[in-house]
Amino acid sequence: MDYNQIQNAASFINDKLKQQPKIGLILGSGLGVLAEDIENPVKIPYNEIPGFPVSTVEGHAGQLVCGQLSGEEVIVMQGRFHYYEGYSMDKVTFPVRVMKELGIEKLIVTNAAGGVNENFEPGDLMIITDHINNMGTNPLIGPNDSRFGVRFPDMSEAYSKNLRAVAKEVADKNNLQLKEGVYFGNPGPVYETPAEVRMIRTLGGDAVGMSTVPEVIVARHSGLEVLGISCISNMAAGILDQPLSHDEVIETTENVKSSFLLLVNEIVKTLGNN
Ligand code: HPA
Secondary structure, eight states: OOHHHHHHHHHHHHTTOSSOOOEEEEEOTTOGGGGGGOEEEEEEEGGGSTTOOOOOSTTOOOEEEEEEETTEEEEEEESOOOGGGTOOHHHHHHHHHHHHHTTOOEEEEEEEEEEOSTTOOTTOEEEEEEEEEOSSSOTTOSOOOTTTOOSSOOOTTSSOHHHHHHHHHHHHHTTOOOEEEEEEEOOOSSOOOHHHHHHHHHHTOSEEESSSHHHHHHHHHTTOEEEEEEEEEEEOTTSSSSOOOHHHHHHHHHHTHHHHHHHHHHHHHHHHHO
C-alpha cells in the first residue's frame, strides 16, 4: 500500500470537507440508503478521487458522502469494493486507509450476509462478534509499512467490545431485536453450496458473506475501533428449499431499512455523546 497515494486521496477529499469526520461507515449491498440521512452532504463519486477504484456491482452507488449523521461528523462509503470484482486486496482496503488518514477513530462496517445459524431469519440484524477469514489471502501480505501499523497485528478484539455494548444498549432502548455472531468471509462471487454451509456452521460461523473481513483487518492494523453489523438477507444455501439470488438479498435489505437506519443513527448519536 503506497503511503503517498493514500495521502493524495485524503488531501483531495479533505479540500472538499468543512469538518473532520470522526466516524467512518461502510454501507453494504442494499444498505446505501443510510447515506440519504446525512445532513449537509458533500458527495464525492469514487471515480473523481485519485487512486480510488470504481465499484461495479448492482446496488452500490459508488460515492463518499460526508456530513452529519445524528449530529456527528461522518464519512460514509456508499458502496464498497469486493475482492470478487477483481480488485486487489490493496484496492479493496484503500478507502479504509484513506478514512484513517482523514482522522476517523471508529469504523462501522455493514454488509448483507447469509444466515448460517438456524436460529436466524431473513431480516435479522446481527452484531458481528468476530470473523473467520476464509478469503484465501490477507490484505497485509507484503512489506509492512510501520507508518500504518505493526507487522503482526493483534486480532483478539477485532470487533470492539465497547462498541458492541453500545449497539446492544441502543437496541434495547429502541426495542430492536439484535442477533450476535461470527461472520465467515468467503471470496465469492458464488454463493455457497449446502455442504459448504454445513462446514461453515461446524467451524463456528453464524453468517456468511463476501466482504468486510479485508476492511476490518486493515482497520485493526491502523488502530481503528470497529463495529460490524450484518443484515441477514437470506438463509444460506441448503437451509431452505429454494435457490439464492442477489434480488432476494436486495429485497430483504430493503425491508429492514427502517430498523437498520434507526440502529445506526442511534449508535452514532450515542458515540457522539460519549
Ligand atoms: N452467502 C454469501 N454472501 C452473501 C449471502 C450468502 O448467502 N447473502 C448475502 N451475501
